[in-house]
Amino acid sequence: MSHNIFEEPNENLLQASGITELSILGIELTQSIQSMNHDVSIVEGKPALVRVYIDQRTIMTSINVTGEIRWYSDAGEHFVVPINIVNIDSTTPKDLESQRDELSAALNFILPPEALQEGLLVIALDRLRIVGEGEVAINGNTQLRLTVEKAPPLRIRVIGFRYTDGNQSFTPDAVHFAFFKSYLLRSFPTNNIDWSQIVVDGNFQAPFDDITASRVHAHLAAMRSREISAGVDPRTHYYGIVSDANGRYFLRGKAADIPGIPSPDIVACGPVGEPNGGFGGDTDVSYADWYGAHELCHTYGRYHPGFPPYDPVTERGQDASDANFPYPEGNLSSDALEHVGFDIGDNNLNLPMKILPRQLHHDVMTYKEKQWLSAYTYQAILERLRQEDELFN
Amino acid sequence: MNVEIESGSYINVVAIVNKKENTGEILYVNPASLATRIESTSEDPDISITVEDGAQNLLFQQQALVRYSACNESGSYEEGLIQLDIPYMDGMEVIKLVFDGKVLASYQRQSPDISSSHVGRLGFSPALVSVTKRSLTGLENIIEQKGVTYTIQVKTAEFKHWHVIAVGLNLPKVKIDRNQFPNETTVDIKVIKTTGFDDEVIAESHLSFE
Numbered sequence: 001m002s003h004n005i006f007e008e009p010n011e012n013l014l015q016a017s018g019i020t021e022l023s024i025l026g027i028e029l030t031q032s033i034q035s036m037n038h039d040v041s042i043v044e045g046k047p048a049l050v051r052v053y054i055d056q057r058t059i060m061t062s063i064n065v066t067g068e069i070r071w072y073s074d075a076g077e078h079f080v081v082p083i084n085i086v087n088i089d090s091t092t093p094k095d096l097e098s099q100r101d102e103l104s105a106a107l108n109f110i111l112p113p114e115a116l117q118e119g120l121l122v123i124a125l126d127r128l129r130i131v132g133e134g135e136v137a138i139n140g141n142t143q144l145r146l147t148v149e150k151a152p153p154l155r156i157r158v159i160g161f162r163y164t165d166g167n168q169s170f171t172p173d174a175v176h177f178a179f180f181k182s183y184l185l186r187s188f189p190t191n192n193i194d195w196s197q198i199v200v201d202g203n204f205q206a207p208f209d210d211i212t213a214s215r216v217h218a219h220l221a222a223m224r225s226r227e228i229s230a231g232v233d234p235r236t237h238y239y240g241i242v243s244d245a246n247g248r249y250f251l252r253g254k255a256a257d258i259p260g261i262p263s264p265d266i267v268a269c270g271p272v273g274e275p276n277g278g279f280g281g282d283t284d285v286s287y288a289d290w291y292g293a294h295e296l297c298h299t300y301g302r303y304h305p306g307f308p309p310y311d312p313v314t315e316r317g318q319d320a321s322d323a324n325f326p327y328p329e330g331n332l333s334s335d336a337l338e339h340v341g342f343d344i345g346d347n348n349l350n351l352p353m354k355i356l357p358r359q360l361h362h363d364v365m366t367y368k369e370k371q372w373l374s375a376y377t378y379q380a381i382l383e384r385l386r387q388e389d390e391l392f393n
Numbered sequence: 394m395n396v397e398i399e400s401g402s403y404i405n406v407v408a409i410v411n412k413k414e415n416t417g418e419i420l421y422v423n424p425a426s427l428a429t430r431i432e433s434t435s436e437d438p439d440i441s442i443t444v445e446d447g448a449q450n451l452l453f454q455q456q457a458l459v460r461y462s463a464c465n466e467s468g469s470y471e472e473g474l475i476q477l478d479i480p481y482m483d484g485m486e487v488i489k490l491v492f493d494g495k496v497l498a499s500y501q502r503q504s505p506d507i508s509s510s511h512v513g514r515l516g517f518s519p520a521l522v523s524v525t526k527r528s529l530t531g532l533e534n535i536i537e538q539k540g541v542t543y544t545i546q547v548k549t550a551e552f553k554h555w556h557v558i559a560v561g562l563n564l565p566k567v568k569i570d571r572n573q574f575p576n577e578t579t580v581d582i583k584v585i586k587t588t589g590f591d592d593e594v595i596a597e598s599h600l601s602f603e
């Protein structure tokens with residue numbers, strides 16, 4: 001006999017687990033990359049994910065857990081409900097490391113930008129509830145106290161160059177600008193991107209040769225000089241993008257230099273196009289994002305970690321010009337440092353929220369696939385953005 | 394090393410140089426009112442930018458800070474970029490890119506031929522259905538002249554500074570893509586004729602896309 005769903009729930013459906021308390025392994029707040037020690041800067045205004053990790057080892061049944069956190073700061077106090085429910089199953093208990101590597105394995109909360117104001121931020125886990133049963137007691141440290149830092153702006157002007165091969169004209173599609181901008185917002189240590197873009201006719205033709213990128217750099221430098229004379233902020237970086245004409249013409253990306261000191265006058269350029277199912281481990285519709293981030297990072301003084309290592313026989317691989325890169329294989333972290341990447345995603349571009357496990361993803365300055373900013377690069381960019389913000393005052 | 398910004402009258406020179414091949418080009422010369430001054434110890438002692446007057450007297454000489462690009466295929470690339478802002482001096486006539494005593498490229502100031510830039514009324518080519526690019530009209534009578542280039546700048550309600558849609562053109566031929574200004578019905582357009590040493594605004598107009 002079917003149950004009238006508008007009557008009170010059928011109690012037989014609810015099988016009590018007998019669990020009255022749950023232990024917490026930790027709480028993490030991540031914006032782009034983070035460790036359990038929170039040794040990566042948390043910056044103002046950048047949306048954050050709060051992750052609550054529950055000790056699963058003592059649970060002898062299958063339960064679904066939900067809960068509630070509260071954040072408070074000078075901006076006030078607010079409750080936040082989770083974006084998921086965690087299923088804990090005694091047949092597949094997950095330790096802290098596997099929970100951190102999998103989005104759905106922890107109880108996740110999104111903090112709105114207003115929660116991320118410069119100064120003290122406290123996250124408190126107020127409630128855990130077993131779905132269908134009720135609230136349980138919480139064991140362990142339920143509070144996370146963090147300091148939110150001021151985020152300097154990233155000033156960038158992106159110039160799309162139109163060119164012809166004598167028969168046909170090629171223009172970077174709008175989607176590539178959008179992917180690049182979104183990637184910078186998601187992965188870089190700021191939520192403050194001073195962005196502008198335009199398409200102009202390039203000073204070169206396809207097919208490209210050894211000096212095409214230099215001609216593009218020169219064009220960018222001349223535009224930049226004209227524009228800062230006309231009032232554009234002289235701290236603005238200029239990055240040029242060139243369509244790969246569906247794989248027909250590929251302008252290998254280059255930065256004009258790797259400046260040791262803050263130098264927003266250093267220009268860079270790179271190709272844009274579709275990864276066609278896998279270039280750089282990228283399966284979406286544009287590789288303009290990580291490719292552009294790599295070249296842009298050069299203009300903020302970042303060198304190559306040397307992965308994959310340069311092979312003089314095949315002449316492939318990467319020079320190890322950054323002797324200080326701290327992680328093996330160009331990974332996002334070493335195992336000891338336990339950083340895990342986080343990509344909040346972008347609904348407008350159909351990019352889902354993702355956790356980026358450190359062994360599967362690589363620092364944006366390598367030539368390895370699935371690129372993101374490691375903590376090492378993230379902190380260095382933050383420092384350089386701060387120095388550039390102070391320039392010319 | 395230190396980077397500063399100074400305002401005044403400058404000539405912005407952009408050049409590329411290849412020491413291995415003994416080649417170089419001065420690609421852009423334009424007036425600037427803001428200069429990036431870089432105090433550096435890494436100038437290339439072999440490469441310099443010089444400026445002479447009409448009687449070949451040296452007015453300015455500076456070892457160039459040559460930027461060598463990152464992310465090259467190893468060893469395949471020797472091209473360097475020079476971006477230099479030279480203080481404006483009366484009588485500047487020739488800019489030279491010099492490597493090891495040899496002039497790789499030079500840029501000669503020209504007296505602009507007034508009759509070469511007869512400008513009509515600035516406008517857009519007619520709006521056509523499904524065509525988003527509109528040519529700039531009124532500039533058809535301009536004749537190409539060596540040492541004279543054109544910069545075209547646009548200003549919109551959204552982007553409040555004059556920004557460049559073309560620089561270093563031999564002729565001011567440009568198409569304005571309506572799609573680039575999605576929130577605008579009008580734009581301000583300015584056409585600058587330059588010898589590299591002096592700018593002259595030859596046309597300026599407030600144009601509607603309608």
Ligand SMILES: [Zn+2]
Pocket residue numbers: 294295298304463464
């Ligand atoms: Zn690189």
